[in-house]
Amino acid sequence: MDVKKNMAKNENIRIGAVVSEFNYDITMMMLERAKEHAEFLGAEMKHVIKVPGVFDMGLAIKKLLEKKDIDGVVALGAVIEGETEHDDVVMQHASRKIADLSIEFGKPVGLGITGPGMTRLQAEARIERAKAAVETVVKLHQRLK
Numbered sequence: 001m002d003v004k005k006n007m008a009k010n011e012n013i014r015i016g017a018v019v020s021e022f023n024y025d026i027t028m029m030m031l032e033r034a035k036e037h038a039e040f041l042g043a044e045m046k047h048v049i050k051v052p053g054v055f056d057m058g059l060a061i062k063k064l065l066e067k068k069d070i071d072g073v074v075a076l077g078a079v080i081e082g083e084t085e086h087d088d089v090v091m092q093h094a095s096r097k098i099a100d101l102s103i104e105f106g107k108p109v110g111l112g113i114t115g116p117g118m119t120r121l122q123a124e125a126r127i128e129r130a131k132a133a134v135e136t137v138v139k140l141h142q143r144l145k
Contacts (some may be wrong), residue, residue: 079115
C-alpha cells in the first residue's frame with residue numbers, strides 16, 4: 001500500500017512526538033527526520049515533548065494520547081550499550097509501557113527507539129529509522145479508523 005497516495009484520500013493525520021534528550025545529538029536528528037517524513041506523508045507534527053531519557057517517555061506519551069487533536073504518537077530515542085545491562089532494562093520497560101499505552105488509548109504509537117545493545121556508531125547509522133516510526137503511526141491510523 002502506498003502511504004503517501006492514501007494520505008491524499010484522508011484528512012491530515014495529527015501526530016505527537018516524544019523524544020529523549022539522552023544522546024541528544026542523535027535523537028534531535030531523529031526528530032528532524034521524523035518531522036520531514038510526517039510532512040512528506042501529509043501528516044502534521046502537532047506537538048513535541050522532550051523528556052530526559054527513554055525510561056521517562058511513558059507519562060509524556062500518555063499526555064499526548066489524551067489530547068483530542070492527536071491521532072498517534074512517535075517515540076524517538078537511542079539506547080546505547082553501557083558497561084552494565086542498564087540499556088536492556090530501560091528498553092524492555094519503555095517498550096512495554098509504550099505498547100500498553102497504545103492499547104489503552106486505542107491510538108498508534110510508533111516505536112522509533114533504537115537499541116539496546118548498540119554502539120554510538122550503530123545508533124548514528126540508525127537515525128533514519130525515525131521515519132519508519134512515523135510511517136507506522138500513519139499506516140495504523142489509516143487502517144484502524
